[in-house]
Amino acid sequence: MTPNGRNRTRTHARAWRTAATLAVLITAVVLGGCGIRPTQVPVDAGPAPSRVPCEVTGENVTPQAQPQGVPVRVYLVCASQLESVDRPVQIPEGKAVDSRVQVAQALLDELQEEPSSPEHEAGFATYVRGPLTLSGPREGDPAGTLRLSRQPEDLPTAALAQIVCTFAESRTAATDGTVLLGGPGEYAPRGYQCSAGTKERPEEAVPTLGPLPSSQAS
Structure with missing residues (x-):
């Protein structure tokens, strides 16, 4: 490989690593700003509240x-x-x-x-x-x-x-x-x-x- 080819390869690798790092940082900032934390535990919010009063006033x-x-x-x-x-x-x-x-x-x-x-x-x-x-x-x-x-x-x-x-x-x-x-x-x-x-x-x-x-x- 020629010196110019090796330089281009190194440049592309650095650019890819930089883009990947920025993507991780942006994702962390967005999730942190929204107060969302990754979890694998299902959350049971209980049954939906009933809208019928079941009472005749x-x-x-x-x-x-x-x-x-x-x-x-x-x-x-x-x-x-x-x-x-x-x-x-x-x-x-x-x-x-x-x-x-x-x-x-x-x-x-x-x-x-x-x-x-x-x-x-x-x-x-x-x-x-x-x-x-x-x-x-x-x-x-x-x-x-x-x-x-x-x-x-x-x-x-x-x-x-x-x-x-x-x-x-x-x-x-x-x-x-x-x-x-x-x-x-x-x-x-x-x-x-x-x-x-x-x-x-x-x-x-x-x-x-x-x-x-x-x-x-x-």
């Missing part, structure tokens, strides 16, 4: 949307959980006021209603689809049994959770909060319970006591 309800009736609490689904809303329910006067079946049917009717505009805007929904009716215990059922027009196990899990938790916090449940539900068939009724897990994860199985032994209904 008084400001969202107009006087025309407040019919008179007996105040009751029903459970709807909001942000993948069960949340309670208060509604006035029309219950026929007379014997029906003391009838567990009539009260349960009124609650069930509310669960089948589409959420009102304020409830919808707050993020509420219902999975209970009609027509769905109730009847009292049959001969041999435990006292307090409610028979649905569909087998409880055939309902969407979230819908069953809505029904159980709504009934559990009303006078339709047993003294310990157990809800006794059966269907139109000959299957024995089961005892269902509304646990904290049911409210947090309504799409999972609703706690049950299993088939209940037959007894004389009263």
Whole structure:
């Protein structure tokens, strides 16, 4: 190689090293100025915050949307959980006021209603689809049994959770909060319970006591 060729090679090598050094320095300055540090550890920022309030405030309800009736609490689904809303329910006067079946049917009717505009805007929904009716215990059922027009196990899990938790916090449940539900068939009724897990994860199985032994209904 001629002296001129060797000089050109050395010049190109020095230029390449200088460019590489400048690139490293520029990258370090940019990253340092942005406060970014290289890391290989994934960062868990947690779930994205929910934008639905899951609460119906008084400001969202107009006087025309407040019919008179007996105040009751029903459970709807909001942000993948069960949340309670208060509604006035029309219950026929007379014997029906003391009838567990009539009260349960009124609650069930509310669960089948589409959420009102304020409830919808707050993020509420219902999975209970009609027509769905109730009847009292049959001969041999435990006292307090409610028979649905569909087998409880055939309902969407979230819908069953809505029904159980709504009934559990009303006078339709047993003294310990157990809800006794059966269907139109000959299957024995089961005892269902509304646990904290049911409210947090309504799409999972609703706690049950299993088939209940037959007894004389009263």
